[in-house]
Amino acid sequence: MTRNTLDKKTLEVLKQKMSEGLLPQWVLTDPEVYQLELQKVFGRTWQFLAHESEFKEPGSYVTRWMVNDPVLLVKNSAGEIKAFLNSCTHRGTHLCTADFGKKKTFTCAYHGWSYNTDGELIGIVAGDKVYGEEMDKSEWGLRPIPKVAMYQGMIFGNLDPDAISLEEYLGDMKWYFDMLLGRSDGGMEVRGVPQRWVAQANWKSTSENFSADPYHVQTAHRSTVEMGISPKDPLYAGYGHQVVMEHGHGINVITSATGRSIHRYQSTPESMWPMFERNLTPEQADILSRTTVFVGGVYPNLSFVSPIHGTEGHLHNYLNFRVWRPLGPDKVEVWCWFMIDKAAPEDYKQEAYKGYIGSFGTSGTLEQDDTEIWARVVQASKGLMVRDKELSYNNVSNYLMGFGHVDPDPSFPGPGVAYPTCYIDAISRSMHEYWLELITKDINDSEEGC
Ligand code: FES
Ligand SMILES: [Fe+2]
Incomplete structure (x- = not known):
C-alpha cells in the first residue's frame, strides 16, 4: 500500500534543504515519491x-x-x-x-x-x-x-471533482495566455497531429527545463551557436524577465540585451500587427512587440515555447505546446503540438511548420540536445549515494541562482512576480514549493505518521 506521505524525518530534511535553495536529488527517481505524485499531483491538478x-x-x-x-x-x-x-x-x-x-x-x-x-x-x-x-x-x-x-481554446481536465476552477488555477497565467493565444482574430489552430515519443527522463526535470531554465540554452544547445543560429553572447537567453506565478506556473520573457525590439512582434507578418494591437491591452502589446522568445509552463506538466526561427529575411514564429506524461519515475512520454495564428498567411504557416520540425519536433536539433541531457540526469540519480535520504553524501541539486539576492522588478508591465533576468531559479523553486505543498497535503489523514 502506498503511504499517504513521506516519513516525518525525510520530510523535515526535505523542507530544510528546500528552504536553503537546494533539492535532494533522490526526489527524481524515488518510487515512493512517484506514487505520491500520481495520486496527489496528477490526481488533483488541471x-x-x-x-x-x-x-x-x-x-x-x-x-x-x-x-x-x-x-x-x-x-x-x-x-x-x-x-x-x-x-x-x-x-x-x-x-x-x-x-x-x-x-x-x-x-x-x-x-x-x-x-x-x-x-x-x-x-x-x-x-x-x-x-x-x-x-x-x-x-x-x-x-x-x-x-x-x-481557456483560450485550451481544454484541460481534472480528476478531482472538488478541484478549484481552471480559471482560478491558471490565475495570472490567463493574462499571458490572452497575449499568446488571443492576439489574433479567430485564435490559434493546431496543425497536423501531436508528435509523441518516449524519453528517459523524470517529468519534473522536463517541466522545469522548459518552464524555468533558460540558463541551459547556451551550453546544452551550443551547436546552435556554432551553426550561427543563436547569438554568441553567453548571456543571450538571460535578458528579459522571469515571471513567477501561483500554483507553480511561470514564464520567461526573453528579449534583446537592451530590452528593445529586434524582430518586432516576433517576426510575424507586418499585416498582422494592427490586429494584435486591437486584440491586446497596451501592456500585452508592448511585451509581445519586443520579446524574442516566450518559454514557460502551467504546472505540473504543460510547457510551451514561442520562438523565432529561420534566417534573416525568412524568420517565423509559432507556438509549441507539450505535455510531459509520466510513465514512471524515469520515463516520460512527450506530446508535442504545433500551433499558429489562424489568421496568418498560408505560406507563412507552412514555413513556420518546417522551422518547428527542425527545432522542437521529434528529430529537431534542440529537442535532441535536451533529450540526451534529461537521460543523463536520471541515469546519474539512481545510485546508492544519490538515493540516501539522510543526505550523508550532500546529494542535493543546486537551485541557488538568484536566491536571496535578486529583487523583483516592479516596472514590468505584466502580472506575477517578475525578476529582471531569466538566469534565475525563481520559477524552479516555486515549482518545487508547490510540489511539496501538494505531496504533503492531507498529512494528518494518515495514521502511519507519515
Ligand atoms: S463490450 Fe464487453 S468489455 Fe466492452
Ligand atoms: Fe533546451
Missing part, C-alpha cells in the same frame, strides 16, 4: 488535454492520457466537446485505440457495446435477449472526466 481546433466537426475525436487514465474527447452533435474515460463500462476494455478521427459511434472490440458522441450506451449485442428488458442503458454510459474546462 492537465492539458487538447486544443479546440483539433475538433473540426461533430464526431471529431482525439484520444489522450491523464498519466494512466485514458481519455476520449469528442465533439457531439450539438458542437460541445465532451471528455470521457476511454474505457468500456461493460468490462473496462480500452474503447477507442485510434489517436484521432471522426465517428458517430464508438464500438467496443470485446463484446460490441456501442456508445454515441454524448457517451450514451446505445447498443448492446443481443441486448434484450441476454440482459432482459429491464436493463437500463442510461446507467451504463461512458464515465465523464470529473472536471473539464477551456
Whole structure:
C-alpha cells in the first residue's frame, strides 16, 4: 500500500534543504515519491488535454492520457466537446485505440457495446435477449472526466471533482495566455497531429527545463551557436524577465540585451500587427512587440515555447505546446503540438511548420540536445549515494541562482512576480514549493505518521 506521505524525518530534511535553495536529488527517481505524485499531483491538478481546433466537426475525436487514465474527447452533435474515460463500462476494455478521427459511434472490440458522441450506451449485442428488458442503458454510459474546462481554446481536465476552477488555477497565467493565444482574430489552430515519443527522463526535470531554465540554452544547445543560429553572447537567453506565478506556473520573457525590439512582434507578418494591437491591452502589446522568445509552463506538466526561427529575411514564429506524461519515475512520454495564428498567411504557416520540425519536433536539433541531457540526469540519480535520504553524501541539486539576492522588478508591465533576468531559479523553486505543498497535503489523514 502506498503511504499517504513521506516519513516525518525525510520530510523535515526535505523542507530544510528546500528552504536553503537546494533539492535532494533522490526526489527524481524515488518510487515512493512517484506514487505520491500520481495520486496527489496528477490526481488533483488541471492537465492539458487538447486544443479546440483539433475538433473540426461533430464526431471529431482525439484520444489522450491523464498519466494512466485514458481519455476520449469528442465533439457531439450539438458542437460541445465532451471528455470521457476511454474505457468500456461493460468490462473496462480500452474503447477507442485510434489517436484521432471522426465517428458517430464508438464500438467496443470485446463484446460490441456501442456508445454515441454524448457517451450514451446505445447498443448492446443481443441486448434484450441476454440482459432482459429491464436493463437500463442510461446507467451504463461512458464515465465523464470529473472536471473539464477551456481557456483560450485550451481544454484541460481534472480528476478531482472538488478541484478549484481552471480559471482560478491558471490565475495570472490567463493574462499571458490572452497575449499568446488571443492576439489574433479567430485564435490559434493546431496543425497536423501531436508528435509523441518516449524519453528517459523524470517529468519534473522536463517541466522545469522548459518552464524555468533558460540558463541551459547556451551550453546544452551550443551547436546552435556554432551553426550561427543563436547569438554568441553567453548571456543571450538571460535578458528579459522571469515571471513567477501561483500554483507553480511561470514564464520567461526573453528579449534583446537592451530590452528593445529586434524582430518586432516576433517576426510575424507586418499585416498582422494592427490586429494584435486591437486584440491586446497596451501592456500585452508592448511585451509581445519586443520579446524574442516566450518559454514557460502551467504546472505540473504543460510547457510551451514561442520562438523565432529561420534566417534573416525568412524568420517565423509559432507556438509549441507539450505535455510531459509520466510513465514512471524515469520515463516520460512527450506530446508535442504545433500551433499558429489562424489568421496568418498560408505560406507563412507552412514555413513556420518546417522551422518547428527542425527545432522542437521529434528529430529537431534542440529537442535532441535536451533529450540526451534529461537521460543523463536520471541515469546519474539512481545510485546508492544519490538515493540516501539522510543526505550523508550532500546529494542535493543546486537551485541557488538568484536566491536571496535578486529583487523583483516592479516596472514590468505584466502580472506575477517578475525578476529582471531569466538566469534565475525563481520559477524552479516555486515549482518545487508547490510540489511539496501538494505531496504533503492531507498529512494528518494518515495514521502511519507519515
Ligand atoms: S468489455 Fe466492452 S463490450 Fe464487453
Ligand atoms: Fe533546451
